Amino acid sequence: MGMQLRTGHLYNNILTLPNPSSITSFSSFLKRGSNLVGGERRRRYGFRIAASSNATTTPFWDGWKPDKASASPSLSDILWPSAGAFVAMAMLGKMDQMLAPKGISMTIAPLGAVSAVLFATPSSPAARKYNMFVAQIGCAAMGVVALSIFGPGWLARSTALAASIAFMIFTRSAHPPAASLPILFIDGAKFHQLNFWYTLFPGAAGCVLLCLIQELVSYFKDNFKF
Structure with missing residues (x-):
């Protein structure tokens, strides 16, 4: 009706x-x-x-494809970051030779990840200087504390990693390479002698050198294109 x-x-x-x-x-x-x-x-x-x-439907395979909006990189966009990474690791290697008597290495894996962030994605949040140094220092400290409380082992590693992630979220300093620093300290006996000096060396100290090289890479990318 x-x-x-x-x-x-x-x-x-x-x-x-x-x-x-x-x-x-x-x-x-x-x-x-x-x-x-x-x-x-x-x-x-x-x-x-x-x-x-x-209703928006995102195909499952879109996450497995490169970004369509980004333009194809030029040769200079590829060469200068790669050259910067080469120079950075070469300089860190020379510093290793100077520090060899003390049994400490500057060519640690986290600095390789930092190089990729700084040279390949310099505009990403992880490449911000605040994020990098706050996360490097804070996460390294988490490793030192976890080792002193739990000793070497799975509990120290898992606790240090969880605390590092919580620290980066709380301080808004997301920097993924820093999350490997506490695990490196717990598993690397040669770093135990540094104790809390590990918060500054080799992670934060190496980042200073990488930041200087990044400035050169940015200058060359902006002024020498081909």
């Missing part, structure tokens, strides 16, 4: 003729009827249409 009343009301609106003086032509009358019918359909089915238009 409700449907009949609604339909009757709709067609009464269509068939009720206004003052003949206000109708310019028969086509305007038909247009009025079409608008009323279309409005009724939109009112009745508008929610369903809106819901279907707002």
